[in-house]
Structure formats: C-alpha cells, structure tokens
Amino acid sequence: MAEGEFLFSKELDVAVRVVHLACALCQRVQNSLLSTNASQVNSKDDDSLVTVADYSVQAVVSQILSESFGSQNLSIVAEEDAQTLSKSDLLQAVVNTVNESFSEAPRFGLKVSNIPLSPNQVLEAIGRCNSSGGPKGRHWVLDPVDGTLGFVRGNQYAVALALIEEGRVILGVLGCPNYPVKKGLVNHHHQLASEMSSASPDMWEKGCVMKKPLRVYSMVKYAAIARGDAEIYMRFATAGYKEKIWDHAAGVLIVQEAGGVVTDAGGRPLDFSRGVYLEGLDRGIIACSGAVLHEKIIGAVDTSWECSLL
Numbered sequence: 690m691a692e693g694e695f696l697f698s699k700e701l702d703v704a705v706r707v708v709h710l711a712c713a714l715c716q717r718v719q720n721s722l723l724s725t726n727a728s729q730v731n732s733k734d735d736d737s738l739v740t741v742a743d744y745s746v747q748a749v750v751s752q753i754l755s756e757s758f759g760s761q762n763l764s765i766v767a768e769e770d771a772q773t774l775s776k777s778d779l780l781q782a783v784v785n786t787v788n789e790s791f792s793e794a795p796r797f798g799l800k801v802s803n804i805p806l807s808p809n810q811v812l813e814a815i816g817r818c819n820s821s822g823g824p825k826g827r828h829w830v831l832d833p834v835d836g837t838l839g840f841v842r843g844n845q846y847a848v849a850l851a852l853i854e855e856g857r858v859i860l861g862v863l864g865c866p867n868y869p870v871k872k873g874l875v876n877h878h879h880q881l882a883s884e885m886s887s888a889s890p891d892m893w894e895k896g897c898v899m900k901k902p903l904r905v906y907s908m909v910k911y912a913a914i915a916r917g918d919a920e921i922y923m924r925f926a927t928a929g930y931k932e933k934i935w936d937h938a939a940g941v942l943i944v945q946e947a948g949g950v951v952t953d954a955g956g957r958p959l960d961f962s963r964g965v966y967l968e969g970l971d972r973g974i975i976a977c978s979g980a981v982l983h984e985k986i987i988g989a990v991d992t993s994w995e996c997s998l999l
C-alpha cells in the first residue's frame with residue numbers, strides 16, 4: 690500500500706514480493722520450531738527472544754533490496770544485529786535458511802545472483818541494516834519478525850517493511866502469515882455479531898454488546914484495525930521504554946490508508962524522522978478505526994489521565 694503509487698511503484702512491487710518470500714520462510718521455520726526440539730531460539734541482552742527466522746528474514750530482505758536498488762546509497766534500519774549472530778549457535782541454521790529462501794525467490798518474481806551466500810556474506814547482509822534513519826533521504830525500515838514471542842508460540846506475528854522518505858512513511862507492507870483470511874476469525878469474537886445481523890433491525894439497532902478484547906501478538910494489532918476486526922489499539926509502554934520505528938511504521942500507514950487515525954496520546958502524529966526511536970512521543974500510541982472515535986478516545990484518555998494523577 691503506498692501513497693503516490695506511481696512514484697514508488699518499483700519500491701512497492703519489490704517490497705510486496707520480498708515480504709511474501711519472507712512470510713514463506715517464516716512459515717517453514719515456525720512449523721519446524723513447533724515440530725522439533727532443535728534449538729532455533731536465543732535470548733538477547735534485553736531478554737527478548739530472537740530466532741533463526743528473525744535473522745534470516747533480515748538477511749533475505751537486505752540482499753534483495755541491495756540487488757534491486759543498489760547497495761551504494763541503500764539505507765536500512767532494522768532490528769537484528771550481525772555481531773550477536775556471529776557469536777550465536779544459530780549462524781549455520783540461518784545460512785541454510787537464507788539460501789533455501791533464495792532458491793525459491795524466482796517463484797516470487799525475484800532475482801538473486803551469486804547464491805548460495807557464505808556465512809560471512811549472510812552476516813554482511815544483516816550488518817548492512819545498521820542505518821539509524823533520520824529526517825533526510827530514504828530509509829527502509831524492517832522488523833523481520835514482529836511479535837517473536839507469538840511466533841515462537843505458534844501464534845500471530847508479522848513481517849513489517851516500510852519506506853520513509855524525508856521523515857514520512859510513504860510505503861508499508863505487513864505480512865501476517867497466520868492472520869485468517871475470513872473476516873472475524875482472528876479471535877472468534879464476531880460470531881455473535883454475525884448472528885445478530887441476520888436478526889430483525891429492532892433486535893440489533895438498540896443497545897450494544899461490548900466486545901471481548903482481541904489479544905494478538907505483534908503489529909497484527911494494526912492489521913486487525915485496518916481489516917475491521919478491531920476498533921481501538923492503545924499502547925502505553927512501561928516507563929523508560931522507547932518505542933522503535935520498525936515496530937510501527939508499516940502498521941501506522943496501513944491503518945491510515947484504511948481510513949483510521951494513529952497519533953500519540955496528545956493527538957500528534959508519530960514522528961518517524963528522528964532516528965531509530967519514536968522521539969517526543971506523548972505518553973503512548975492511540976490507533977483508531979476512524980476520526981470520530983479517535984477524538985473521543987483522546988478525550989477519554991486525557992480525562993482518565995488527569996484523574997489517575999490526582
């Protein structure tokens with residue numbers, strides 16, 4: 690999905706294809722993770738999880754973007770770090786997974802030369818994504834696996850790729866391999882609503898049933914709003930945690946293009962122009978399916994915030 694589709698049609702085409710390829714890779718790794726005891730998961734310094742899929746997707750996307758747009762002026766901001774992988778027991782599995790993925794790239798309309806990549810070349814591809822973004826020029830933003838915890842548990846996760854130009858997100862692709870195609874099935878909570886819609890208007894125009902909260906890992910939360918499976922996503926991180934741009938760029942654009950509104954709790958747009966972090970965020974993030982609802986939620990958050998500080 691892109692604003693100015695004509696200007697960025699090549700970028701959009703490559704982004705969609707590479708996210709498809711990455712999703713196929715993730716599905717294979719998730720299946721093998723759930724069916725074998727082989728260790729494919731590590732903990733990082735911050736105690737969060739990282740898997741063969743996180744590293745492999747970052748290498749694949751980096752390599753394909755380099756081949757498509759040249760590595761010279763390519764800037765990629767992404768989550769994973771090559772140095773950590775170089776010291777990990779996951780390296781060989783990552784190299785195998787990356788090369789396996791490249792061998793099926795033509796099926797996704799993508800070309801990769803000089804394969805298979807050696808371990809050093811894989812590390813180089815991952816390490817190339819060490820840009821810190823900023824207000825000038827073009828930056829690709831990648832979260833290779835968002836919601837790694839959900840991924841490891843066989844649950845929801847997303848591959849998120851966005852393009853920022855002059856500080857604005859202009860393109861976002863969100864691959865959600867476990868998201869049900871059939872509307873509503875993401876948490877089965879729509880069953881009641883669909884039963885109600887076949888009843889007479891008298892039955893359903895009055896009163897309301899408060900829906901159960903939708904509990905999903907990762908940026909799939911933004912996808913659920915864009916798809917009409919949820920209306921509100923509020924995210925207030927624990928004190929001291931700074932939100933990173935790759936956790937939001939693609940999802941925010943997709944919600945906006947579906948007619949939703951995403952701001953911080955002060956009603957200001959998220960600022961993707963200040964490096965790796967969403968600097969200046971007022972309290973937290975509020976994503977809504979529409980403008981009227983958004984305005985009411987901002988008001989309600991303000992009111993309850995003031996009360997809670999009394």
Ligand SMILES: Nc1ncnc2c1ncn2[C@@H]1O[C@H](COP(=O)(O)OS(=O)(=O)O)[C@@H](OP(=O)(O)O)[C@H]1O
Pocket residue numbers: 737768832834835836837838839905906907908926927930933936
């Ligand atoms: N303390 C804290 N507070 C808020 N957010 C944090 C925190 N720590 C990590 N992260 C980032 O959140 C990403 C996953 O978000 P979710 O809310 O979907 O969490 S989870 O998937 O249920 O674990 C997760 O993204 P991935 O690492 O890509 O899974 C993290 O970047």
Ligand SMILES: [Mg+2]
Pocket residue numbers: 737738739768837
């Ligand atoms: Mg992570």
Ligand SMILES: [Mg+2]
Pocket residue numbers: 832834835836935936
């Ligand atoms: Mg993430």
Ligand SMILES: [Mg+2]
Pocket residue numbers: 743768832833834835836837
């Ligand atoms: Mg991630």
